[in-house]
Amino acid sequence: MSEKQSHTANGPPEAALQDWPTLVSRAVDDVTRILQSEAHMLQTSVAAALEVQLANAIATLTVTAVMICGAVCIVCAAILLLHEWLPLWQAFAIAGAAILLIGIAIHAIMRPAAGLKPAQS
Secondary structure: OOOOOOOOOOOOHHHHHHHHHHHHHHHHHHHHHHHHHHHHHHHHHHHHHHHHHHHHHHHHHHHHHHHHHHHHHHHHHHHHHHOOOOOHHHHHHHHHHHHHHHHHHHHHHHOOOOOOOOOOO
């Protein structure tokens, strides 16, 4: 002898059915707000990281430019020193040959040996 009891939650079932669209719209609104705030946080963090990388790149370029200017001055000073004993064209030739040999040596050192393969993991 089981009796069926009517389900009375917070009112009649018709009122509960009418609240579903409101609840769904609120849920969609909440999800939209969460996604917007996450997108804003991502944009802020990406902008900050980009700003740091840009500052590092500018600093690196500045240091590189200063070092290149210093190297040019040293080469010019070496050429003028050689010009004390040699004609100017010979001083330039010796400085150019020295720079060329240094470049070839650096390239040979930086290039991995042809017979050796890199280690594989």
